[in-house]
Amino acid sequence: MQDDTAAGPAAPAELRDLFVELNDLKRVRSAGRVGTIAERLFAQGWAMLTGGADPQDVALDVTATALAAARLTDLDAAFLTAAGLSEAESATVLRAGFDEVTGPLDPALRDRLRARLTPGEPPEAGYVPGFVGALAAQPRAGVTCPGKPRILLEPPENHAEHCLMVAVYGVCLSPFYRADPGTVFLAAMAHHLHNAAMPDAGFTGEMLLGDHLLPIMEVATGWALGELDEAGQLRGEVERARAVLPDDSTAEGRAFHAADCVDRVLQIAQHLRAASLTMGTVLDEMELVHAGPVKGFHDRVLRDMRIP
Numbered sequence: 001m002q003d004d005t006a007a008g009p010a011a012p013a014e015l016r017d018l019f020v021e022l023n024d025l026k027r028v029r030s031a032g033r034v035g036t037i038a039e040r041l042f043a044q045g046w047a048m049l050t051g052g053a054d055p056q057d058v059a060l061d062v063t064a065t066a067l068a069a070a071r072l073t074d075l076d077a078a079f080l081t082a083a084g085l086s087e088a089e090s091a092t093v094l095r096a097g098f099d100e101v102t103g104p105l106d107p108a109l110r111d112r113l114r115a116r117l118t119p120g121e122p123p124e125a126g127y128v129p130g131f132v133g134a135l136a137a138q139p140r141a142g143v144t145c146p147g148k149p150r151i152l153l154e155p156p157e158n159h160a161e162h163c164l165m166v167a168v169y170g171v172c173l174s175p176f177y178r179a180d181p182g183t184v185f186l187a188a189m190a191h192h193l194h195n196a197a198m199p200d201a202g203f204t205g206e207m208l209l210g211d212h213l214l215p216i217m218e219v220a221t222g223w224a225l226g227e228l229d230e231a232g233q234l235r236g237e238v239e240r241a242r243a244v245l246p247d248d249s250t251a252e253g254r255a256f257h258a259a260d261c262v263d264r265v266l267q268i269a270q271h272l273r274a275a276s277l278t279m280g281t282v283l284d285e286m287e288l289v290h291a292g293p294v295k296g297f298h299d300r301v302l303r304d305m306r307i308p
Contacts, residue, residue: 007239011258012176014104019169021070021101023266026111026161030074035160037069042164042283043132045189050126050231055241057123062164063171064098064116074098087119102221106175126231131196131224136160138195144202153271159192159200162263166191169259177258179251187256193224279308 027035033040045062049055069076072094080090094117102110138159141152167188174181194217206213228235244252282288289298302308 011173011262012104015172018101018104018172019262020069020266020269022066022168023165023197023270024261025069026157026165026267027270028069028073033074037066037074038161039136039158041066041168042136042160042189043128044125045164045167046132047125047128048123049186049189049234050129050228051124052126052232052271053123054182055186055237056180056182059167060113060170061116061123061131063168063181063185064113066164066168067102067113068094068117070097070101091118105172109172109175109181110142129224129227131193131227132160133161135163138200140267141200141202141205144204146204146207147203150202150204153268157267159195162267163189163192165263166256166259168257169262173258174252177255178253179255183241183244183252184255185251186238187244188259190238190242191245191256191260194218194220196220196224201234202203223281283308 025041026039028037035043042064044065045058048058048061053061065076071100075093075097077087077090077094080093081087085093089201095114098114102113105113139156140159141150142153142156142163167185168182170179170188171181173179174184198216198220201208211217225235225238227237241252244250244256246253248257249255251294289295289302
């Protein structure tokens with residue numbers, strides 16, 4: 001029997017907890033903002049790309065923003081400056097949030113990402129391709145297996161959220177595989193372009209389509225790629241990045257497939273984690289009724305009302 005560990009680890013275990021926490025960006029929403037943080041970062045990334053920004057720069061900017069948002073959520077640069085902070089003060093807050101979660105990252109990548117959280121002119125935004133909104137409106141299939149009924153867990157994620165999270169994970173993983181982060185990011189952002197038009201029936205649907213699957217995916221992907229024709233060389237860059245998707249023969253392919261696998265499983269794990277949550281965790285570990293001038297009164301109220 002072949003020893004699967006003989007060649008060393010296939011992925012960096014130290015990034016696990018960070019990825020679990022980042023995954024919640026697919027579920028965090030705020031008043032006055034449409035969609036989750038992940039959904040909005042997906043649109044922001046594509047607007048930067050169509051505006052002519054280098055994919056490497058977009059990869060670093062979007063990933064740095066996502067990492068800062070892991071703890072700060074929508075307390076972002078736009079809100080902080082609107083609320084009266086200077087650009088320098090806002091950047092200090094963002095870097096504090098970034099620092100809380102990024103200890104496990106490769107040090108060189110961490111420094112490159114942190115440097116993005118500094119005051120400066122944002123890159124010029126281009127248009128948002130139509131497939132961005134379509135992917136945000138397209139639910140993921142849930143858990144499917146040929147010959148068995150699907151398992152749906154509500155609320156479902158959408159394809160924009162999944163693509164964004166895989167892109168961010170891929171950038172974080174890129175040093176481990178010695179992969180180019182810009183290529184991994186762009187491949188991940190574009191790996192479900194076909195689902196902008198093609199409903200997601202999961203693994204079951206793919207098997208039932210049989211030989212029709214790849215031609216249909218090619219047609220649907222072409223529709224989405226056509227929306228990039230007015231963005232100069234971007235379509236060619238996307239097509240070159242997507243060349244790493246079929247297998248794990250390249251460093252970029254390994255970084256992408258590791259990120260894709262992790263996100264698919266963590267999406268389900270968060271449902272199971274919520275279902276197994278205990279009041280002991282909420283009250284004792286997370287201090288739902290936290291320290292403050294009225295904590296003693298709160299504790300007595302809960303005790304006398306026999307809550308929980």
